[in-house]
Amino acid sequence: MNPFDKVTDYDKVRSLFFDGMTLLFGGFGGVGTPPGLVDCLIDSGVKDVNLIGNDAGFPWVGMGKFVCLERAKSLIASHIGSNPVAGELMNQGKLKVEFCPQGILVERLRSGGVGLNGFLTEIGRGTKLEYEKPIVTINGKEYMYEAPITGDFGIVFAKKADTFGNLIFDKTARNTNPFVAMAARTTIVEAEEIVPMGELDPEAIIVPGIYVKHIVPSKGYNWKWVWEMPDKSSRNAPPSK
Amino acid sequence: MNPFDKVTDYDKVRSLFFDGMTLLFGGFGGVGTPPGLVDCLIDSGVKDVNLIGNDAGFPWVGMGKFVCLERAKSLIASHIGSNPVAGELMNQGKLKVEFCPQGILVERLRSGGVGLNGFLTEIGRGTKLEYEKPIVTINGKEYMYEAPITGDFGIVFAKKADTFGNLIFDKTARNTNPFVAMAARTTIVEAEEIVPMGELDPEAIIVPGIYVKHIVPSKGYNWKWVWEMPDKSSRNAPPSK
């Protein structure tokens, strides 16, 4: 591989995925989740996937599309409220869900992404979330230990990538994407636009290309947002492609 | 104070400083250290200051100018190699120096700045740096605990600020400045250019104005860099203003 030209295609990416892998995904309610890579994951046929990301999307949006297929074994997320199917799978024992406060989850990704060994926080002390986490006493005060997160793959949605993998994002679609890019062992970027090296302002780059392994071109979102739906409470996916 | 117009002058800033305060400062070898605010600190006459920043600058550059005046009580830094005066003051017992690995120091500022309670690392295990730090055992493995850093004031050098305090930086002058801005209880920015709200691209803002309390206009660096000096090993400051 030429380390300065990381552009590839979905077939290549599909061939990388494997059963039982841990997959980190960017996005917040589907905003910033790479739609082409979610479809690629679906098409790959892999199962028993361990997912880590902000939320379970909606049944027809973001990672929700994959979660509904019952091929995820576990999910670490901050909430699954917008995807009732995820809740049902959890209650049926088909999906193991670990809840993590939203900002703590992104910090755990960051901690893995910057090569640190986790951090301490008071967030969640005394609540149900505490009981599976180590308690550490520093200067007589107790804190919860939050472990770093890394993963086999990270999938990221960028507005622009250059061929080295320098990334910029679009408005609130940035969200958790930079930390997924940093935390994954193999980071795969779906970019709305791919430009030659030198075209991005070095000052504006959010994720330096050093973290990126593969880049594929995007065709943009291929789902309808909940606010675009005629019946906003609908659980039924509209035609998605 | 109008929270959307934080522009003030050096007189105001000077009146805020007090003996014994903890002062965080941005910069890396003086690059990105706010020159006008260092002079303001010098002119304020305050003493027994607890400094926290990447390094001690050079005797005539960055925070080095203040360190040489023997009005700093302590310094947490990653190195003082470029400022021999700091080394002498340390050896004479006039300046208490705590060394911290460079990237760990900036993470400690960040940890304070994002409201977490410190983090764990293997960096420095077994070395002299370890002995004053708590050791935490997680899953049978030992890590060093690094405490978060906050401070009374943080001084920051920005390329542009809008009146709300949204900041962008210039090239490698960014370095530790964002974390000083986030970690300080009162953040004071020296900006090379001050613009109205709405003039900075919201996508390009590195430090959101929410972290900033006061903004003063800069006249730029008023020292010579070591590579501009006729005798590069010179310890004597050239005329600085």
Place this chain on the structure above:
Amino acid sequence: MGMGDARQVIAKRAALEVKDGMVVNLGIGIPSLVPDYLDPSIRVFFQAENGILGMGPTPTKNPDGNLSNAAGYPVSILPGGSYFDSAIAFGMIRRGCIDVSILGALQVSQQGDLANWIVPGKRVPGVGGAMELAYGARNLIALMTHCEKDGSPKIMKKCTLPITTYNCVKHIITEMAVFTVGDKLRLDEVMEGFSVQDIRNHTEADFELSEALGKN
């Protein structure tokens, strides 16, 4: 009062707590109605935990899926606003940069314990950002209808639902009353159409009356 009316009454009263120059975070549900009732002469920066400060109103045309609030609905950005990643968004929240955080609640105790993330065996939305908003905000206002649909109280001696964060709520606003949490829970205001006795009848928590109310 219908549930819909009650929600509007609560949002309208909560809007009075938002002052000029504040940075405000609004939760989903009733809090999202608050901007409709703000004094148009004040300037407020709304922050959302997905990564935006300076959110403006819902765009009237061309909504952008990539410019949304934490609930995923389209918003706009005001001059002086900024985009950032969710780590910075929550960094601001934990660090105490949010002047007032207005959250929906399922139950609140007289000690200010907040329960709003899970109804065991029924609703499992997950904790989202609520724990950190509750932890970091300088002022945390909980909004909820005063009682469950079956009439059972939601302002409790002790919450029966799992706690989101202990001792965090500073004010409770319902369609019947405004409370302040201090050493003791204090009833500050009785909303139009209700009496102190109505509130006693529908509140499990012990509370005292504010000086103003005590005089009446």
Place this chain on the structure above:
Amino acid sequence: MGMGDARQVIAKRAALEVKDGMVVNLGIGIPSLVPDYLDPSIRVFFQAENGILGMGPTPTKNPDGNLSNAAGYPVSILPGGSYFDSAIAFGMIRRGCIDVSILGALQVSQQGDLANWIVPGKRVPGVGGAMELAYGARNLIALMTHCEKDGSPKIMKKCTLPITTYNCVKHIITEMAVFTVGDKLRLDEVMEGFSVQDIRNHTEADFELSEALGKN
């Protein structure tokens, strides 16, 4: 060989370890001379811990005080380069994104322990970024003159100076020799003008000979 010549010899040999497509971090001192000897046909991204990836050569005119390497000296930026804060800079380093890190050393032990941050009672530069560079780099090359000015060895059974990081050095390059640290220290190359016996005479550490050298 004078000290200046020795430094150039070391830098020139170290340059051969830098391959096309690598991300490289150079410490101050001898490592900063390495770019002068790189094969011009290869493309390398230099990273510096103050917050730049893709550093180019020293500008021939109009140097910019705000565009510098970690030692504070002016550099330029190549197409595809980026600026970032020092937390990200060290994040990359700890995370293992640097293919090769080339550091100056005061002493190296036969186990690969690196000492390069303090000479007690004499030089107190502080630890800088060396501990993290040593911890995170996929390949860590230590450059130093083979002996002290007084002739005492710097490649030791055990370092006498305080350790920066244990078991981190993969290769040692001096003006006399190239070593690889594995289960044992191995002498891989003898530089021009020296013999294996010269190296034995000036090295405290135990070492074995590479297969190639063993044959001679």
